[in-house]
Amino acid sequence: MPKKRIYQVAKEFRISSEALIGMLSKLGYDFSSHMNAIDDEAVEKVRAEFEKKKEAVKREYAKKVKKAVRERRKAPAKKGKKAEKEPAQAKKPAEARKPAKREEPSKKKVAARKPEKGKRGEPSKRGRRRKPRVDQKTVEDTVRRTLAATEERRPKRRKRRGRKGEEAATEEQKTKVAEFSTVGEIAEAFDMAPNDIIKKCLDIGLMVTINQRLDADTILLLADAFDQEVEFLEEYGEDILREEREDAVEEYEEKGRAPVVVVMGHVDHGKTLLLDYIRSSNVIAGESGGITQHIGAYEVEHEGKKVTFLDTPGHEAFTAMRARGAQITDIAVLVVAADDSVMPQTLEAIDHAKAAGIPIIVAINKIDLPSSNPERVRSDLSQHGLTVQEWGGDTMVVETSAKTGDGIPKLLEEILFQADLLELTAVRDGPARGVVIEVEKERGRGIVTTVLVQSGKLSVGDPFVAGLADGKVRALFDEWNRSVDSAGPSEPVLVSGLNGVPQAGDLVAVVSDERLAKDISAKRQQQQWERTTRFSHRVTLEDLHQRIVEGDVRELRLVIKGDVDGSVGALADALEALSTDEVRVEVIRKSVGSVTESDVLLAAASDAVIVGFHITATPRVRDLARREHVEIRLYRVIYEAVEDIRAAMEGMLEPERREVVIGKAEVRETFKVPNRGTIAGAYVLSGQVKRGAKARVIRDEMVHFEGTIDSLKRFKDDVREVQTGFECGIGIEGLDDIEQGDLIEIIDIEEIARKLGGSSG
Secondary structure, eight states: OOOEEHHHHHHHHTSOHHHHHHHHHHTTOOOOOTTOEEOHHHHHHHHHHHHHHHHHHHHHHHHHHHHHHHHHHHSOOOOSHHHHHHHHHSOOHHHHTSOOOOOOOOHHHHHHHSOOTTOOOOOOOTTOOOOOOOOHHHHHHHHHHHHHHHHHOOOOEEOOBOTTSOBOOOEEOOEEEETTOBHHHHHHHHTSOHHHHHHHHHHTTOOOOTTOBOOHHHHHHHHHHTTOOEEEESSTTHHHHHHHHHHHSTTOOEEEOOOEEEEEEOTTSSHHHHHHHHHHHOOGGGOTTOOOOOOSEEEEEETTEEEEEEEOOOSGGGHHHHHHHHHTOSEEEEEEETTSOOOHHHHHHHHHHHHHTOOEEEEEEOTTSTTOOHHHHHHHHHTTTOOBGGGTSSBEEEEOOTTTOTTHHHHHHHHHHHHHHHTOEEEOSSBOEEEEEEEEEETTTEEEEEEEEEESBEETTOEEEETTEEEEEEEEEOTTSOEESEEOTTOEEEEEEESSOOOTTOEEEEOSOHHHHHHHHHHHHHHHHHHHIIIIIOOOHHHHHHHHHHOOOEEEEEEEEESBHHHHHHHHHHHHTTOOSSEEEEEEEEEESSBOHHHHHHHHHHTEEEEEESOOBOHHHHHHHHHTTOOEEEESOHHHHHHHHHHHHHHHSOOEEEEEEEEEEEEEEEEEETTTEEEEEEEEEEEEEETTSEEEEEETTEEEEEEEEEEEEETTEEOSEEETTOEEEEEETTOOOOOTTOEEEEEEEEEEOOBTTBOOO
């Protein structure tokens, strides 16, 4: 584990680097720079010193509080002008930000500021300030102020109004800010003037402007300095969208909604066939024979009640998408084949459902097969934490056949029964909130997004944001390609009208107007750019040092393009999971659509390979890639892409270097040669002796010397190698002490290609 640096530890203790160096100097350590590495022992000593000072500050603070209480009790209530002035000082936030009128300094004050004659001192160099010397007293004062501020800080409280305007109980209030907010935005959140933020940044050594964005660490430092409790928003605009929604749905009440069911299971266990049977036998409104849209979510009806199914692929590369699916669903149907048993992907699905806290219904599928054994499946499930109801547990199991339809009605009944127990409700009016299920590009429609509405009503004409993208609902379609005017809770719908490409799992939120939607998406994109450039492209001195310490880290950079966002995300996750300490996969771009010229130019500038899934590239793009020497690899199966990239990464691994004894020779005589040292007259017992090979001299069964054979002769002739049964003269570089009877082993170094996850054989 790499050692921390002085400035990192100083940030942890919330003091300056100079103050920490002063403390360490007092403890007997000699550090000169904030970049010096510091070991754990020194950090613990500093921590212990802080604890001592912290206790002292607590005692001192307690004394001050007691003294203040005593004085307050003794002092009579003051009246008059002084008492009247105190409330006036509590200005409104806006007034507090107005700069006070500058007074003209009096002549006496000006004179007082003039230096005495002859005491001005040496002028500093132009444009530079002298670094202030930090003595021990300054260090102590800094530490005491930091500890005192920590002890005296109390969280802000504010009164929260109820819906009807009544006063509710006070609650701890944290200032909500987004990472990479600008100085101006932070000032507004802190209810301060931007100049105060800029000044404080200067104090901690940062030159900033009002529009400059600050990272999380800097915002936390500013929050500590201004006695603020901050909470970082997951993404910009989260608080705005929440407030808008609360205001809009205040008058509406929640009503029942359909359950959202995710179907998960191991590949080849019949999950897709089960879903197909349910859909084909439960078509709403008798629309048989209609054109089905593959939108990743389907709505069916059973006994007058609706159920929404999410179709998540069963391949292990889609683990991440299954996790996102489980988080937005109410019930999980786990499909397990009756002729097989619990498999690795089955266990992953169980983990996802448990993590999401949703009930699991097990569908033991393929019971029509002669080799089916449902009891074995029940037994295996109980060993992995799912005890079926027949055995005293709480997991419902239904035996089904996707081929004959047996058990399908019972499965739907159990889903609706679980939904009744959950008492699922949602607000059916007001601005919609939902989640992106899939994203793809369609000819004539542009970017279309499958959205699962979670609450409210999504209607044609609504302005909305979805992750980094914004838009206005131009048209809505259901899974049967029918145009609809609106969609409510638990209803999947295809949306066109986006100006960008969101990611699967992004929140969809309808807003009051298009300008707000564009503003939110623009700032999210800016923050994403800041995050990418700071953490992916810029290298700090610390990063550079770490790379030097760790050695040469090899990278395989990829641009991933695909037809559907879910596939792109899953492929990226699967490829990034191949990363090791020696070879790392870095996905520098992943998006929906065919390969473009922009993708090729990015790959050329970044030495990246383009990986495409279920897409193609135009001849013009291929010509550009050929000119720029960029490789484009297109796949139809994710497994093939993963295996190809794995092979490429294994080629980037340093080969394993292994020593092999290729010959042995016995020293039978020694010769002294001028300017050459001692030469061994040897007989080759086995194998061969090669000039330039590594030699190991064995004496009394111990290694006496290791070196390189720099001369090899047969009689008077220089030779490259000598085979078994021949005599030769061997000279070993750097060896003069060689004796009759020594054994010489000739060593060759073999390079063996390695596999990811370890060396071969």
